[in-house]
Amino acid sequence: MIFGIFGKKSLPLVVLFLVGLIFMPYVAPRFYIYLVSAMLVTGLLATSLNLVLGYGGMYQFHHAVFYGVGAYTTALMLTKTSLPTWVAFVSAPLVAAFFGLVIGLICARLSSLHFGMLQISLGSLLWVIVYRWYDFTGGDDGIHGISMPAVISGTTPAYYFILAITALCLLLMFIVIKSPFGRILQALRDNPERCAAIGVNVIRHRILALVVAALFAGVAGSLFVTLEGSVFPDLLFWTLSLEILIMCLLGGWFTFFGPMLGACLIISLRTFAGNYTEYLTLILGLMMMLTIFFLPKGVLGFVNDLFRTRFPGQSLEESSHAPDKISTKII
């Protein structure tokens, strides 16, 4: 079942890619190790968003909240308590999932655009609290210089830690998508009325999906702390949420690896174009417009379609479940 992530044709390529990732620190300069770590963390975040966005069809407008909650939980546990380190890492996803549950309970009965906007207001509330509560969260300065245990401090150990956890989380998310629960989620995206008619509890499934997505976003948050050693309120700000939405769209939100690819593309654009121009967001914005006009299924969705027309009956990535026509009905 695990091999089902990839079509048979692409399997050797993927194995090669994984081996490359494992041996990369031996050949690549430190900066690139850091860069790939950042891609993995952001990619994990975007993939967790896609769980509810692409597969669940929910308008998760403020996913970064759970990322920020995870990061702040780890950071606060490491700096304000003397609990063992693993507690900080285990509790981050749990706290994020708890926030997911609370926000889900409040939002889940609303229809799409209202759902997204209520989520933004709840998230903004949380952001304001983090931003202003100087005594506890450090306010707009954030918390810096969080020391990690020796096993995962330094660029290369942190890279291996992030790689392992990200791979594990991707695998788990894939299992979730292939499980009966994941199937129901996709059915809910395509036709909620029909699902309700055959006895699926729509709201409960949506809340559960949100909790699962929040859990993995929390993991990504604590990995961010491992990588950067600092947290700041921007992690919860709504522009970050829209940026990860853009990553999902750019990579292709009806594919499993699309968001990861989108994260890699945007982070490399940010890093390398940043050397040449001050007006980075201008380029990003224009690139987005072109994507929306010409590649509405994203890069990976486009490649997938191409592959399907070349080799009928096979697909590059078997997990892609793109409905032929994206629903235009909203309310």
Place this chain on the structure above:
Amino acid sequence: MELFPSLSFSVLCIQILVGLSKATILFIVASGLTLILGVLRIPNLAHGSLYMIGAFTTYSIATAFSQSNLGFWVALLLAPLVVALIGLIMEQGLFRFLYKRDHLMMLLFTFSFTLVFADLVKLVWGSDYRSLAVPKIFQGSYLLLGMPFPRYNLFLLLLGPLFAAGLWYLTNRTLLGKISRAAAVDREMVGAVGVNVNLVYAAVFVLGCYLAGIGGALVAPTQNISQGMDHSIIIEIFLIVIIGGLGNVWGALLGAVIFGLTDAIGILVAPQFGIVFPYLAVITVLTFRPKGLLKSIW
């Protein structure tokens, strides 16, 4: 024992008036957004950017005409027109081709506009903040209940009902308003009876952008004109539109008043967490009335 010793009656009254005058600007900007959202179904995140462009353009025009006393008024007339022109180009050049798309696509498309506009503003005006003096007639303040109340805020307070009435007249009594309300419900039917829907859509979009520009022009003398003012306003007006009911102009007014008042009173009650209160109000409203306070067009 007094709960809030600093909270005297006159302070409270002044703070409410200040809140209401802020609500005027929020209402003008939010009504533009709600028109676009109601008729064209575009969740236009670029609305905040247009507001920011309006404020910056006002600054430039007002300083260009600073010799005469009328600088600000010329700017108030011209800057929204500039913004409306940008809106026309946006709608006719790009949005027109995307009406069949998903809302999420539209949202991300408008978000990419906010990214582009943010950098364009930086390109044109630089990254420093600007400030504009209040026009001569409205400098100084009146004494109300023994407390000073800025004249410019009084001007804003009077402007609010004027705009509300004007928008009510436009949407309920004019042909354009009636057609656009019909187009909001059923675009194809309106097209079938021989109305040029494209033109109506363009007109409503331009009107919405014009209102964003007016909001930006009016806010220019009251605060620093800076990068990032687009981010702060867009969330506020989106929440206002949502709690008021999508596409409902009166809802935008109600939402703006709730937002302005909770903000102003929140600062009195708890200075550090003042900005929490509007968000709390929004959450309370949406918990009990998920579709907004007034009837949504959707």
